[in-house]
Amino acid sequence: MTDSSTGAGAAYGDRDPDALARRAGERANPDRDQHFLVDDRVLDRIPAYLPDDADASHLLEIGGGAGALTDRLLAAVAAENGRLSVIERDGVFADFLREEFATAVDDGLLDVIEGDALDVDLPPFTACVANLPYGVSSEIAFRLLPEGKPLVLMFQAEFADRMVASAGESEYGRLSVSAQHYAAVEIVERVPKEAFDPQPAVESAVVRCTPRDPEYEVGDEAFFLRFVKALFTQRRKTVRNAVRNTGHISGLDDPESVVDAADEDLLRRRPGDLEPSAFAALAELARERGSPTEV
Numbered sequence: 001m002t003d004s005s006t007g008a009g010a011a012y013g014d015r016d017p018d019a020l021a022r023r024a025g026e027r028a029n030p031d032r033d034q035h036f037l038v039d040d041r042v043l044d045r046i047p048a049y050l051p052d053d054a055d056a057s058h059l060l061e062i063g064g065g066a067g068a069l070t071d072r073l074l075a076a077v078a079a080e081n082g083r084l085s086v087i088e089r090d091g092v093f094a095d096f097l098r099e100e101f102a103t104a105v106d107d108g109l110l111d112v113i114e115g116d117a118l119d120v121d122l123p124p125f126t127a128c129v130a131n132l133p134y135g136v137s138s139e140i141a142f143r144l145l146p147e148g149k150p151l152v153l154m155f156q157a158e159f160a161d162r163m164v165a166s167a168g169e170s171e172y173g174r175l176s177v178s179a180q181h182y183a184a185v186e187i188v189e190r191v192p193k194e195a196f197d198p199q200p201a202v203e204s205a206v207v208r209c210t211p212r213d214p215e216y217e218v219g220d221e222a223f224f225l226r227f228v229k230a231l232f233t234q235r236r237k238t239v240r241n242a243v244r245n246t247g248h249i250s251g252l253d254d255p256e257s258v259v260d261a262a263d264e265d266l267l268r269r270r271p272g273d274l275e276p277s278a279f280a281a282l283a284e285l286a287r288e289r290g291s292p293t294e295v
């Protein structure tokens with residue numbers, strides 16, 4: 001076994017996360033969304049959560065930090081003759097990753113993109129594995145989900161619970177319907193604060209998103225997502241009143257015609273109890289009858 005503290009040149013997959021953070025020369029700064037994973041067992045498990053049939057030939061990591069997860073992902077891509085791209089916003093850590101993994105960079109196994117994951121062009125990745133910066137995890141997730149690739153992402157546990165919730169559950173909302181529109185979403189591991197340094201204020205969870213087509217059809221995806229968002233602003237109202245009251249958000253000029261045409265059973269329910277397929281049926285009716293305009 002390689003001495004994991006030896007630095008650049010060590011075999012991939014067994015670097016000591018504490019030693020990496022020390023060598024990076026700067027402590028992680030929570031104000032910059034930096035909480036480094038330091039639990040070896042969690043780090044070892046995360047890449048294995050990719051679906052068995054995932055194409056791992058070009059992995060993407062967002063927020064490489066001091067490189068503990070980068071190291072594990074390099075081991076995975078090296079075994080597959082693939083490559084890894086890492087997007088890191090903080091120049092200190094981007095430089096550190098290039099130095100620490102200089103051999104991988106030279107061998108074409110790794111490229112480090114210094115920039116904001118919300119702005120930079122995404123490389124043509126086949127799957128993404130990341131311990132996300134929690135301040136922008138929602139924006140990053142909804143940048144990645146439409147790409148239709150397998151994702152294994154660490155989120156705040158409360159956010160993860162909302163992603164996977166089903167109709168009728170208290171955590172079910174716009175986030176659940178939107179995420180599940182793109183993928184089968186499941187929590188594969190809950191991660192305690194103690195696995196990080198510095199520790200975040202909240203518990204975390206690893207979520208696997210396996211892309212799949214939804215079991216319903218929508219003619220206009222942007223309208224569907226806007227309609228779902230609009231109805232959940234009135235989650236405690238009946239669907240009838242939620243449709244009536246939120247036309248200005250979803251862009252419906254004539255919500256009353258939607259209410260007139262919809263099933264009474266559907267109208268009596270509440271947005272928090274509607275399955276994604278029921279939202280889709282109502283959104284299609286709204287497109288036909290409600291005179292939608294661009295918002």
Ligand SMILES: C[S@@+](CC[C@H](N)C(=O)[O-])C[C@H]1O[C@@H](n2cnc3c(N)ncnc32)[C@H](O)[C@@H]1O
Pocket residue numbers: 032033034035036037038062063064065066067068069070087088089090093115116117118131132133134136
């Ligand atoms: C939670 S830390 C994870 C670090 C490392 N992957 C680990 O697991 O220990 C998040 C990382 O994302 C970086 N980051 C924060 N905001 C970012 C953004 N908008 N785009 C890219 N990276 C970002 C931070 O500098 C930090 O290195």
